[in-house]
Amino acid sequence: MKKKYFFKLLIFLFLVLNITACSNSNSEEPEQPGAQTIVAAAVSLIFLNKDGEDLLNPATPNYFPMKDINLYYLVDGKKIAAEEYAQVGGDRGKALTKERKPYRLAVYTYFNIQDAIETKTDGLKIGKSTTLLELNDKITDTIKTEWHYNEKNGNTIVQKFWYNGILHENIFETIEIKK
Secondary structure (H helix, E strand, O other), X not given: OHHHHXXXXXXXXXXXXXXXXXXXXXXXXXXXXXXXXXXXXEEEXXXXXXXXXXXXXXXXXXXXXXXXXXXXXXXOOEEEEHHHOOOOOOEOOEEEEOOOOOOEEEEEOOOOHHHOOEEOOOOEXXXXXXXXXXXXXXXXXXXXXXXXXXXXOOEEEEEEEEEOOEEEOOOOOOEEEEO
């Protein structure tokens, strides 16, 4: 429990220091026009089978090999492969972390500032997007996100997400999925 708390605190402090270090104290505008920092756009997932075994670990029967996992973004109603976007990180929009057991899959979700559905008077733009996570040729999960873009500092952060329709409001929490 202490490790989990410490890890969350460490991530929070890193984000606060990163945002503080990147801000321009002499201006409320981004340092460069159109400059943008993606603060948090990845969703962290653990996949377990009915027996609690790690489905991202090759030692588990019927695991999900990274080479077979595909990521797609819904853009204007069209399914587009993640690797077509420069903003994605990791391997085609996903990254596997093996340092801890069970393994964790980070999925980099899609957003486009021009797709904002609401703009507040303080320059905050709010948008929603959909990412499809294809674990194999039979299983495709849906990740819907609500993201916020701050015009004043250029930061973008996913505020909350829905995994297969279930709301998760803590973007820094690793979600456990049973398959």
